[in-house]
Amino acid sequence: MKRYTAFDPPEYLAWTPDPKLIDEFNHTLSLDAKREAVIKGLTEEDFLSLYRDLLLTRIHDIGLKRWVRTGVISKAWLGTGEEAVTVGSVRALNPRHDIVSPMIRNAGALHMMGMPLADMFRGYLATADSPSGGRDLHIGDMGAGIIQPISHMGTSATIMTGVALSFKNRGEDRVAMTWIGDGATKCAACHEGLNLAAVQNLPVIFVIQNNQVALGTRADAHGIGDLHAWPHMYGIESWSCDGNNVLDVYAATRLAAAQCRKGMGPTAIVADTFRMGGHATHDEREARDAFEPELFAHWGQRDPIGLFEAWLVREGINPSGLAQVEDEVTIEMDEAANLALASRDRLPSPEKALYEGISEGSTLIGLENRPV
Secondary structure, eight states, rough: OOTTTSSSSSHTOOOOOHHHHHHHHHHHHTHHHHHHHHHHHHHHHHHHHHHHHHHHHHHHHHHHHHHTTTTSSOOOOOOOOOHHHHHHHHTTTOOOTTTEEEOOOOOOOHHHHTTHHHHHHHHHHEEESTTTTOOOSSSSSSTTTBBOOOTTTHHHHHHHHHHHHHHTTOOOOEEEEEEETHHHHHHHHHHHHHHHHHHTTTEEEEEEOOSSSEETHHHHHOOOOOOOGGGGGGEEEEEEEEOOOOHHHHHHHHHHHHHTTTOOOOOEEEEEEEOOSSGGGGEEEEEEEEOOHHHHHHHHTTTTHHHHHHHHHHHTOOOHOOOOOHHHHHHHHHOOOOOOOHHOOOOOOOOGSSOOOOOETTTTTTGSSSSO
């Protein structure tokens, strides 16, 4: 894929595929027979769809960073280097039936669940026609099965446990999924959510996105022990995977979702990855000071999009076809950003600053329009 001098991490600018890492990528896919079987069921069209979603997620972040540099917005929260954790897990669900609650670093989940790209940009502009009506840059769409995040880490675990409880009570064949950072696993709400989900045997997937840093605190400074063993404390079956290998994430989540649909309780995915920037665009230098340069170099060589692209070419996918996908995605994203900018002066009226409510009776507003 194209590299952007002004916006990409420096480790990505002169990126070339390391044959040993492509071998490692491929070897990972054969370590678990069940995951391998899932991946063998994918078609070339499936691979290209995954590639497209990875590109959309990365280029959306680049668009936000461009807005920061040009003064359109003051800062942005990005998922650079972690795209595979989002794309692989969402692709394993049914976007017409299942419900997700992303973190700020999982913006790719929004467009994959059906939110228009322009609305994703409008969320940052706080316009009256943004998904939140200009109230919050944390955006969602109940009608599309997206419950918006809030700033308090770990709370999505309890919220999505509640959503999964409603599925169980109504006898619906649906799965709830949320992402939890390694730092959020230290929060009380996160423990409460996993415990209740396990006790009630609920159809919810917790994706533990181990990017090795909590805001600005390294993982080795905010916790000890094996994060991969953590879900077992609650009796929750989990799958560990390479968070920079989109196919490994997809296959693990597919198996986890199948188990939930069989009524076999909550599941967890522990995905190891690395945040290639700051908590947001305002502290990128501080983030680099927190880690050794060698760590950025190590994970920079494992760019999830570059690795997947190189693997696809090795598998016989025509590079010109991949370039065409990237051209289409770039045009689509530019058009979405311009469409959002056209809304920039549409400020919400004061009376719209208050929510009329989030529920009617026992149904969350928006969810009543989602088929079982």
